[in-house]
Amino acid sequence: MTRSAEGQRRVTISDIALLAGCSKATVSKAVNNQPGISEEARQRVLKIAELAGWRPSARAVALAGRTRTVGFILDRRPDLLAADPYHAELVSGIESVLARHGYWLLLRIGTHASPEEEAATYRELAHSHRVDGVLVAETSVDDYRFGLVKELGLPAVVVSRPWSPVDLPWEGPEHPGGGMDEAVRHLVARGRDRIAYVCGPPSRSYVVYRTRTLVQAVADCGTALVGIRQTDASAEEGFAATAALLAQPQPPTAILYDNDQMALAGCRAINAAGLRIPDDVAVVGHDDLSVSRWFTPALTTVSQDVFGLGVRCATRLLGILGEQVEEPPAFADPVLVVRESAG
Template sequence: MVRDELAGRRPTISDIAALAGVSKASVSKSVNGQDGVSEATRKRVLEVAARLGWRPSARAVALTRGGSGAVGFLINRAPDLLSGDPYFVDLLSGIERTLAQYGYWLLLQIGHHSTEEKERAAYADLAASQRVDGVFLTETRIGDPRFDTVRELNLPAVVVSRPWAHAALPWVGSANPGGGIEDAVQHLAELGHRKIAYVTGPQDRSHVLYRTEAFLTAAAKHGLSVVGMPRSDFSAEGGARTTLELMEQIERPSAIIYDNDVMAVAGSQAASSRGLSTPDDLSIVGHDDMSMSRWLTPALTTVRQDVIQLGEMCAMRLLLELGIPVQEPPNGWQAMPDPALVIRGSTGPAPLS
């Protein structure tokens, strides 16, 4: 029997058993890593399963081992801030797509936990309810208390993107989260800009710190003056407000880099409301390359990262932590492509003084 002989239907455990010459119970033990079968039998069963393109339902494996067949994602943001950020839509899309392939469920909780105690209680409640077998940790912070929390709760976890400091938890992402920012600063320098600014997110977030470090290093390398680094909250309102503050300074920038595309678009519109044209008067650079960025007028120059792929790989890594057999990436979990600059119409030569 080969895949073509299945007449277009999905292979079953009975198919595997028939071709391998074993019982269905032996197939189950082989693919679930259980005792009771020889290594030769296990190898033969796995080879047949691979040839037919069959893999066990991760949820079934989890239930066999006493798990819930679900993983959790707690997002500590106010719902109004989350709704305007396409980053999480792409990230969750990648996670859900992969989990679904393995028969796993995703439990999503959104809430604004104003203190570390409330945040810890949210994870403790989730663990106590036994509704999830593991969790994703995103937007990690300096000294993130969640690292200790999940360890104390014995809750498997995977960190989304590189943490700021060493954490005894697996993480998935690029080894150089600030790479695209370095490219953006160089691009602006080559266009003749000498006074630039950076609208950041909260400065306790790991990814913001990596980007800030990259921005300052690149600005110094190219001899550019940093005339402002206001903090924002990733929202459109924050992007607009900080842009107006920067443009009302005595020494104002000719180019601004933003920590996400949402703030960049809002910043461009805010500048336009003051009679400033993008890119003739002010060059704009975003981050994340959300789907609408290329359709704006002018199209947005931005730093692209494959957030959907990031979500897919994070899901695979967490499944591996839970004992689900998955194929590991050939270059490892921390070798995703660095963020890269995509040059479009929102950046141009520096205006004449």
């Protein structure tokens, strides 16, 4: 008999087997999604286990070949991650699904000196059997990780659309330009004739998508593109990039940024140059972080459902792992939220 710390008797696998009228082996196969039983029997066992409030112990699950853990590796300096609320929203969406299904998230944050060092981290996860699957985020144009996770036999879902077709599932907006075309049209319609763009790392898939969309939108509108500045997506580099753009012989009358924290830092640089927002320079951010609406002037930004992206990615991966999951709501394309900084 097993008792909790409060002295109450805990439900065991033997209890579930007795209630379901089957063997303990059948219960184990049902909860670990293993073959050898009918789907009807599996669902009956799972329902009884749910009603009884029973879950297999972590040790029993591990022995059965499942860890009920999902890996998420972010190759980013911890200080940059701490200043970027985007990933906090993404992880919150992921966790909201994993927790509901009894899964854990193994989050690994840090910079890797080389692709080989990063690959070693994935190999360690696979060879140590610490995770059942992984989420692959912040992809690059030629991302070696797509082939690596398949080589390692790690079930994987890509967070946001890859640059080129891959033999892996992905979740994200169908049109990955990040709302840049809508933002450019809005600015041009309000008389902005010199557009600039402060982007993140140029190798990132999302940066290439957004850059291509922005350049095409500027050409379609017949206005001028007066500069693209590449950064590490930090506020510090956003400030420096803005200052450099404003020092040009023909400074921009509108600047778009790859994230809100760079846009807010850019506003500081514009004010430091003695210019007014939006009278002299209009500003558009990206991601619609909660702080953006409280800034003065309130930040015009491209809104995307980052929490919902995490939900869809986690749901897709659990479905691949054989869990019974409900299809989440459709993922909407990013939309422009017009506030004071763009007129």
